[in-house]
Amino acid sequence: xxxxxxxxxxxxxxxxxxxxxxxxxxxxxxxxxxxxxxxxxxxxxxxxxxxxxxxxxxxxxxxxxxxxxxxxxxxxxxxxxxxxxxxxxxxxxxxxxxxxxxxxxxxxxxxxxxxxxxxxxxxxxxxxxxxxxxxxxxxxxxxxxxxxxxxxxxxxxxxxxxxxxxxxxxxxxxxxxxxxxxxxxxxxxxxxxxxxxxxxxxxxxxxxxxxxxxxxxxxxxxxxxxxxxxxxxxxxxxxxxxxxxxxxxxxxxxxxxxxxxxxxxxxxxxxxxxxxxxxxxxxxxxxxxxxxxxxxxxxxxxxxxxxxxxxxxxxxxxxxxxxxxxxxxxxxxxxxxxxxxxxxxxxxxxxxxxxxxxxxxxxxxxxxxxxxxxx
Numbered sequence: 482x483x484x485x486x487x488x489x490x491x492x493x494x495x496x497x498x499x500x501x502x503x504x505x506x507x508x509x510x511x512x513x514x515x516x517x518x519x520x521x522x523x524x525x526x527x528x529x530x531x532x533x534x535x536x537x538x539x540x541x542x543x544x545x546x547x548x549x550x551x552x553x554x555x556x557x558x559x560x561x562x563x564x565x566x567x568x569x570x571x572x573x574x575x576x577x578x579x580x581x582x583x584x585x586x587x588x589x590x591x592x593x594x595x596x597x598x599x600x601x602x603x604x605x606x607x608x609x610x611x612x613x614x615x616x617x618x619x620x621x622x623x624x625x626x627x628x629x630x631x632x633x634x635x636x637x638x639x640x641x642x643x644x645x646x647x648x649x650x651x652x653x654x655x656x657x658x659x660x661x662x663x664x665x666x667x668x669x670x671x672x673x674x675x676x677x678x679x680x681x682x683x684x685x686x687x688x689x690x691x692x693x694x695x696x697x698x699x700x701x702x703x704x705x706x707x708x709x710x711x712x713x714x715x716x717x718x719x720x721x722x723x724x725x726x727x728x729x730x731x732x733x734x735x736x737x738x739x740x741x742x743x744x745x746x747x748x749x750x751x752x753x754x755x756x757x758x759x760x761x762x763x764x765x766x767x768x769x770x771x772x773x774x775x776x777x778x779x780x781x782x783x784x785x786x787x788x789x790x791x792x793x794x795x796x797x798x799x800x801x802x803x804x805x806x807x808x809x810x811x812x813x814x815x816x817x818x819x820x821x822x823x824x825x826x827x828x829x830x831x832x833x834x835x836x837x838x839x840x841x842x843x844x845x846x847x848x849x850x851x852x853x854x855x856x
Contacts, residue, residue: 530594531593537566537570538599559579561581595818595822597622609626616644618644619644620647622648624705624842652710653813654812658713676711678711682703683758725738736754761781
């Protein structure tokens, strides 16, 4: 079994520009500061990045607690326009002791550099657009709203100002996905001809009704995370065919969904349901190429089973398993955002990639992509 905590692996991954350093403290020592520490030099830590959050309605909104404990960041406030949500969140650990602002007040905080948009999906693009107009970098939680035209407008404005709009797809810095990107960059899997993914869970009755408000169903809600990875592997598809099904009667949630992505020399399938018992354990992504296969399962506490047609650096021919340190969601995203804001590296995901992902999410959900943006 290969242990990714080894020095050899860390050196290899750094050489390819895709390092995964186990542990939040090690990961948080970045760029020139890391180099100075390694050489015993005295160098003051970079100034903290001032970050704030708009919205607490999103299911991942409590990720603010990650930013509160990272040395890269100073969390300076939070905004929630809905009074009932604000009162419910005020005493939660993620928000305890923070100052609450209106949106205009928050965007006027001196020195504010970045904003996490964690509102309901329906309001997220309007908030993101206001943040970009105020000259702030944005972490925008998934999916990127309901209007492709509105999202495109936000991205275009950010690109003109050289601002980051980081999408909150939670597997981007999963160590298994980082390793997969290395394998693809090295060409070790050959030509990819098949990608197969499943992203499911059981959604209890009390949680189905809010999700039913969105006609895209579980592909829109859950499948978006893994569609991001499909496009990271294969790029923008030539066409997408959606097969939405409704299994449970009693609400409007489209709870059983399949999409097929067509490419000139490959196909990909994405499944997302609200019905699978212990679905988290079967969440997986399989990439098949002419030189090898890379299978990640489960996604949230990742393990990899891979097979290769010949030895590749630290990996042998044939089947083998790869183990990882315990993975914490959102940590890698926060660290990477700090490095991009400080100019230490470019973003790993382009504006064009993120726009293509959102178009694919809408099509895979059986939704139109031509809807008008909000004025």
